[in-house]
Each structure stands twice: as C-alpha cells, then as structure tokens.
Amino acid sequence: MQTSRFRFNLPKRILTLAFLSVALPVFCALAATGEPERGRQLYTGAVAMSNGGSPCIACHGLTGLGSAGAASYGPNLSDLYANYGEEGVAAVLESLAFPSMEAIYTSRPLTETERLDLTAYFARTAEQTAAPPTSLAGSILLGVLIVFAIVALLGLRRLKGVRQPLVDQVRKQRGMQS
Amino acid sequence: MDIRAQVSSVFHLDKCIGCHTCSIACKNLWTDRRGNEYMWWNNVETKPGTGYPTKWEDQEKYHGGWERVGSQLRLKQGGKAATIGKIFHNPDLPTMDDYYEPFTYKYADLTNAPAGTDQPTARAVSMVSGKPMKIAAGPNWDDDLSGSNVYAANDPGVIELSAEQQQQLFAIEKMVMFHLPRICNHCSNPACVASCPSGAIYKRGEDGIVLINQDKCRGWRMCVSACPYKKTYYGWSSGKSEKCILCFPRQEAGEAPACFHSCVGRIRYLGVLLYDADKIEATAMKADGELAAAQREMILDPCDPEVLAAARAAGMAEQIIQAAQKSPIYKFVKQWGIALPLHPEFRTLPMLFYVPPLLPLLSTDHQGTQKLADDFFTSLEQARLPLMYLAGLFAGGNEEEVKAVYRRLIAVRLQRRAATVGDLAEAEVERARTISGLERDTLDAIYRMTSLTRIKERIVVPPLLREQAVEAGMDPEEYKQAMGFGSRKAPKRRW
Ligand code: SF4
Ligand code: SF4
Numbered sequence: 230m231q232t233s234r235f236r237f238n239l240p241k242r243i244l245t246l247a248f249l250s251v252a253l254p255v256f257c258a259l260a261a262t263g264e265p266e267r268g269r270q271l272y273t274g275a276v277a278m279s280n281g282g283s284p285c286i287a288c289h290g291l292t293g294l295g296s297a298g299a300a301s302y303g304p305n306l307s308d309l310y311a312n313y314g315e316e317g318v319a320a321v322l323e324s325l326a327f328p329s330m331e332a333i334y335t336s337r338p339l340t341e342t343e344r345l346d347l348t349a350y351f352a353r354t355a356e357q358t359a360a361p362p363t364s365l366a367g368s369i370l371l372g373v374l375i376v377f378a379i380v381a382l383l384g385l386r387r388l389k390g391v392r393q394p395l396v397d398q399v400r401k402q403r404g405m406q407s
Numbered sequence: 408m409d410i411r412a413q414v415s416s417v418f419h420l421d422k423c424i425g426c427h428t429c430s431i432a433c434k435n436l437w438t439d440r441r442g443n444e445y446m447w448w449n450n451v452e453t454k455p456g457t458g459y460p461t462k463w464e465d466q467e468k469y470h471g472g473w474e475r476v477g478s479q480l481r482l483k484q485g486g487k488a489a490t491i492g493k494i495f496h497n498p499d500l501p502t503m504d505d506y507y508e509p510f511t512y513k514y515a516d517l518t519n520a521p522a523g524t525d526q527p528t529a530r531a532v533s534m535v536s537g538k539p540m541k542i543a544a545g546p547n548w549d550d551d552l553s554g555s556n557v558y559a560a561n562d563p564g565v566i567e568l569s570a571e572q573q574q575q576l577f578a579i580e581k582m583v584m585f586h587l588p589r590i591c592n593h594c595s596n597p598a599c600v601a602s603c604p605s606g607a608i609y610k611r612g613e614d615g616i617v618l619i620n621q622d623k624c625r626g627w628r629m630c631v632s633a634c635p636y637k638k639t640y641y642g643w644s645s646g647k648s649e650k651c652i653l654c655f656p657r658q659e660a661g662e663a664p665a666c667f668h669s670c671v672g673r674i675r676y677l678g679v680l681l682y683d684a685d686k687i688e689a690t691a692m693k694a695d696g697e698l699a700a701a702q703r704e705m706i707l708d709p710c711d712p713e714v715l716a717a718a719r720a721a722g723m724a725e726q727i728i729q730a731a732q733k734s735p736i737y738k739f740v741k742q743w744g745i746a747l748p749l750h751p752e753f754r755t756l757p758m759l760f761y762v763p764p765l766l767p768l769l770s771t772d773h774q775g776t777q778k779l780a781d782d783f784f785t786s787l788e789q790a791r792l793p794l795m796y797l798a799g800l801f802a803g804g805n806e807e808e809v810k811a812v813y814r815r816l817i818a819v820r821l822q823r824r825a826a827t828v829g830d831l832a833e834a835e836v837e838r839a840r841t842i843s844g845l846e847r848d849t850l851d852a853i854y855r856m857t858s859l860t861r862i863k864e865r866i867v868v869p870p871l872l873r874e875q876a877v878e879a880g881m882d883p884e885e886y887k888q889a890m891g892f893g894s895r896k897a898p899k900r901r902w
Binding site: 380383384386387388389390391392393395396399 | 461462465468499504543558
C-alpha cells in the first residue's frame with residue numbers, strides 16, 4: 230500500500246524539488262537583510278546559538294553595547310562590515326576558520342539564519358556613528374576612584390585629635406617650636 | 408508606675424584628695440590585661456581641666472549623649488539609619504592621643520646595667536609598639552592644674568565664662584581646683600545601650616548595672632562614641648568593648664566595689680534607689696536647667712506605702728526594699744538635696760551624683776563667715792570658683808540648683824562652727840538654717856554622714872539575690888568558682 234502511494238506521489242515530489250531549487254536562491258537573496266535585532270540577541274547571548282556555539286560577545290568587542298561590549302580576547306568587530314562588506318562577513322561566518330574559533334565552531338556551526346541575522350546586525354552597527362567602546366578596565370578604575378572619593382569625603386568629618394591641636398595652639402602663641 | 412531598683416552612688420567632692428587610689432584599685436582588678444592598658448574605668452580629673460579623654464565634655468566634637476529633635480529624643484551621633492551608614496567608619500571616636508599612648512619603662516635596664524660610673528636609666532617604651540617613645544600625655548596629664556595654660560584654659564566649662572570670671576579663676580595666688588573622680592554613671596537612659604548595633608549592652612533588671620555582653624559584642628564601637636562620659640572603651644586585644652561593671656561580682660558577694668572600698672578620702676557612698684521607669688522619657692525631654700530637678704522627681708520614697716505596694720506588686724524582693732530604705736543615696740539626693748548629677752544636659756539621666764565642692768568657695772574676708780547677716784548671698788555669688796562654672800558641671804547651667812546646695816552645705820558648716828569653735832551668734836546660725844530650709848537635726852545628720860560614718864553606713868550593698876537566679880540553672884557554688892568577669896569563650900579575633 231505504502232509503496233504504491235510513494236510511486237503515486239513521486240512526480241509531485243520531483244516538481245516540488247525543482248521549484249525549490251529555483252526559488253531558494255532568490256528567496257535567500259531577499260532574506261539576506263536578516264533580522265538585526267535577532268542578530269544582536271545572538272551576539273550578546275540573550276538567545277542561544279542553536280548548535281551550542283558560544284555568543285560572540287564572549288571574545289569580541291563591539292560598539293553600541295556599552296562597557297559590556299569591551300571584551301578584548303578576539304579583535305574588535307565594530308569595523309568588520311565596513312571592511313569586508315556583506316559577502317566577506319557571510320564567508321567568514323560560514324567557515325570561522327581561525328585557530329581559536331575552529332575548536333569551538335567546527336562541531337557547533339552557525340545555522341544559515343543565524344549567519345544572516347548576525348550579518349544584518351553587523352551592518353546595522355556599521356551604520357551607527359562609531360563611538361569607541363568604553364573599556365571595562367577603565368570603568369572599573371573609575372568606579373574604584375569614586376568609592377575612594379566617597380570614603381575620603383566621609384573621612385573629612387572624622388575626629389582628628391583634640392589634645393595635640395590645643396598644645397600646638399599654645400606653642401604657636403608663644404612662638405615655640407613643636 | 409513602673410518601679411525599678413538602681414544601685415546608685417554619691418561622690419562627695421569636698422572630701423576627694425586626688426590620690427588616685429581608686430583608679431589603681433580598679434586597674435589592678437579589671438584592666439591590667441593586654442590591649443586594655445589605656446582604659447581607666449575609674450579616673451580622677453582635676454577641674455578646671457580637659458579631663459580624659461581630652462575635652463570629653465565637648466559634645467560638639469565627640470557627639471555623645473542625647474539631643475532633643477522636635478518632640479523626640481535622639482542620639483547625638485545619629486539614629487539607627489545613621490549608625491548603619493557609618494558602621495565601618497565611625498567618625499566620632501577619640502584618637503589614641505586623646506586618651507594617651509600607654510607606656511612603661513625598661514626597668515630591666517636598671518638591674519642589668521653593667522657596673523659603671525654613671526647612673527643607669529630606664530627609658531620609656533610604648534606599650535603599643537614596644538619602641539622607645541617621648542611621653543606627651545597621660546590619663547591625668549593635667550593633674551593638680553599642671554599644664555594649666557593648655558588644659559585648664561581649654562576646659563569646655565571655662566571657655567563659657569566671661570573674661571573677668573576666667574581671670575578670677577586663674578589669678579595665680581588664688582588658684583582654685585578640685586578633683587572629679589569619674590566612673591560609669593550606670594545611667595537610667597543610657598546612650599551606650601541605645602547605640603549598640605549588636606544589642607550587646609543591657610541594664611540589669613535587679614540593680615540597674617549597665618553591662619556589655621562580651622559574647623555578643625562585635626566591636627563596632629558605637630557605644631564608645633555614644634557615651635557622653637566616654638566610659639566605654641574598646642579592648643584592642645579582645646576585640647570587644649568594655650566598661651565599668653560596678654564590681655558586680657564583688658557586690659554579689661556583699662562587698663563594696665573596689666574603688667569604693669579603697670577610697671582614702673571616704674568620699675564614696677553607695678545604695679539602692681527606687682525610681683519610676685515610666686518617667687524616664689518625659690524626664691529626659693526637660694529643658695537643660697530643669698533636668699536635675701526632674702531626675703530627683705523620678706526617684707521615689709522607699710518608705711511611702713503606695714510605692715512599697717507598687718514595688719511588691721512588681722515582684723521586688725523584700726531585701727532590696729529594705730536596702731533602699733537604708734540607702735544613704737536617697738538621703739543625699741532627695742531628703743537633703745545636696746547631690747547633683749554630672750552634666751545632666753547629656754540626658755542619659757546619670758545615676759551617680761556629686762556633692763559639689765564647697766571648700767574653695769568662700770574667698771571674701773574672714774573666710775566669708777563673719778559678716779553673715781549682711782552678705783551671706785554676696786559671699787556666695789562672689790565665690791572664687793564662679794557659680795556658673797559649677798552650674799555648668801552639675802545642673803545644666805542652672806545656678807539656682809547649685810546655690811541651693813551650697814546654702815545647705817554652708818548651714819552645716821556654720822552650725823558645726825558654732826558648736827565646736829563657738830564664735831558665731833546663735834541668731835546667725837538660725838538665719839543660715841532658715842535660708843537653707845533644713846532643720847537642725849537634718850544638718851547634724853548631714854555632718855554625721857559626711858564625717859563620722861563607717862563603711863557599712865556609707866556603702867549599703869543590697870543583697871543582689873543572684874544566687875537565686877543562678878540556682879535555676881547551675882550550682883551556685885560552682886558558678887561562683889567558675890565564673891569570673893564575663894565571657895568564658897575566647898574571641899575568634901585575637902592577636
Ligand atoms: S555613663 Fe556612659 S557607659 Fe555608663 S551607662 Fe551612661 S552612657 Fe552607658
Ligand atoms: S581614692 Fe577617693 S580620695 Fe582618692 S582620688 Fe579616688 S575618690 Fe578621691
């Protein structure tokens with residue numbers, strides 16, 4: 230029964246495949262804009278890569294993400310799109326053939342949609358006025374300085390000794406050396 | 408009425424000779440441990456002077472005690488939120504120099520010195536760093552007006568006086584001073600208790616002694632800054648704060664506290680007072696000048712049947728009531744009205760009272776006694792020690808309070824003079840009595856209590872009945888032998 234049904238459907242299937250082989254590249258070209266918002270979520274790890282690859286933000290810095298986008302293990306990707314263009318980016322994302330990335334992504338490649346979304350996101354980032362990302366170390370340093378400043382301000386009200394100033398005052402009046 | 412019992416004291420300042428025996432007795436008994444060298448639960452100051460720690464009375468600097476904010480009483484160092492806010496950096500603590508850097512001498516250098524032609528010397532070494540040091544301060548550095556140009560001149564009470572009064576005070580030939588022995592006042596509105604973030608300080612129910620639980624203390628030192636009398640101290644080795652315990656282990660054994668027992672001038676009186684705890688808040692809210700009188704109001708007559716009934720209903724032991732009836736403190740403070748609290752304006756309601764010193768008071772001709780009928784008042788007001796200064800110490804600035812005490816003390820003196828020297832007309836003594844408002848017998852009783860009593864009449868230690876409380880949990884005999892001062896658990900932080 231089943232065999233006969235398969236046979237019966239075969240021409241239809243072939244037709245479908247033929248349609249797809251023509252339509253898909255066109256469709257892909259249309260969809261190449263991707264969804265930049267989803268790309269951002271993938272980049273920052275808000276949405277997990279479907280094959281389990283780690284989010285880009287773990288190693289790469291990028292403008293528009295504040296001091297969170299200041300990782301410096303890999304190169305900063307802010308200018309990626311401007312330098313390599315759409316196709317360049319797509320090619321890189323497909324193979325990810327860098328020694329430190331291969332280890333992760335050969336077994337956990339990015340899916341087609343993920344690549345498109347990320348490319349769209351890089352494109353959007355490139356459009357934004359490229360403010361350099363604030364470095365994380367700088368932010369921490371600033372925070373520490375602020376804490377020190379607060380402590381120093383509080384310390385100003387501290388009782389700094391009562392007896393010695395009295396003695397010094399009398400010595401001064403009499404023109405003595407302390 | 409919420410009746411409580413309080414072991415209170417009176418120090419009679421005319422009798423203090425400034426010998427520091429009390430301080431030494433206390434130091435040997437309680438604070439000769441490492442890290443506690445600088446603390447003197449009992450110290451004796453010279454007045455005028457800045458005391459120990461330097462200028463402790465100046466709450467603009469130390470922020471101790473209570474203040475009135477609207478209709479509320481608040482710690483001067485700030486409420487609960489402020490305490491948490493500065494829990495890691497309490498800004499109001501005295502520095503080491505304000506107490507003094509504890510020191511000793513290299514005595515071994517004397518005995519171990521090789522034979523030679525010069526005298527060996529023992530150099531001073533710091534007990535903090537162990538290094539040789541130049542001694543620049545001590546717990547009684549301004550004793551007997553030494554360094555008065557620095558210390559006496561900066562006494563917070565002296566600064567308040569007019570230039571003329573200051574002159575009067577410091578005229579070289581007429582230099583006056585008196586000694587002021589101080590211990591914890593075991594206040595009825597203690598700022599130390601209120602300030603403790605760990606809830607480690609408490610006032611004992613049966614006798615009102617204020618204690619720091621050594622197991623609960625976390626060493627935040629909020630009490631050190633909150634106590635306006637600077638009578639809690641941080642133990643640098645134990646990591647806990649400590650204060651005068653009014654020798655409760657001695658009292659529980661029926662003994663007088665060590666400083667009382669050893670007092671050479673016999674200036675110290677001790678006894679139970681009954682007071683109405685419901686009145687604490689309203690009393691502490693009074694204006695500066697009314698505080699001393701309001702505090703007297705709080706103290707109840709231990710012979711009044713109504714008070715007795717309320718005390719018994721509250722479960723007060725009969726022995727405590729009997730001790731209260733024999734209390735010399737009740738006589739000094741209430742019946743005779745000749746003892747005043749020290750700095751009542753700090754609003755902690757201190758339960759240690761002072762008979763202000765009369766001795767240097769009368770400086771006009773013939774010891775101020777001859778032209779009695781004419782200038783009884785003027786001689787008092789032209790006192791060598793300005794009344795305002797004494798009022799600042801003992802009555803929140805209310806000179807009338809101090810004057811009333813002096814009139815009584817003068818009446819005692821005149822009556823005794825008439826009796827022993829016999830050079831005063833009876834009419835004048837009678838006039839002094841009328842002015843003082845006290846009967847002949849009362850004046851005699853004051854004379855007896857201040858001059859002739861033995862230790863058991865001066866110091867009426869109530870039976871603290873601690874054994875009954877202890878018995879519930881452990882053999883009292885074992886307790887007595889196993890428990891010394893406070894904690895048996897070694898603190899975790901120790902160096
Ligand atoms: S004198 Fe100071 S330490 Fe003593 S009870 Fe009063 S506030 Fe507390
Ligand atoms: S032992 Fe008595 S007389 Fe001597 S200093 Fe102390 S309180 Fe004064």
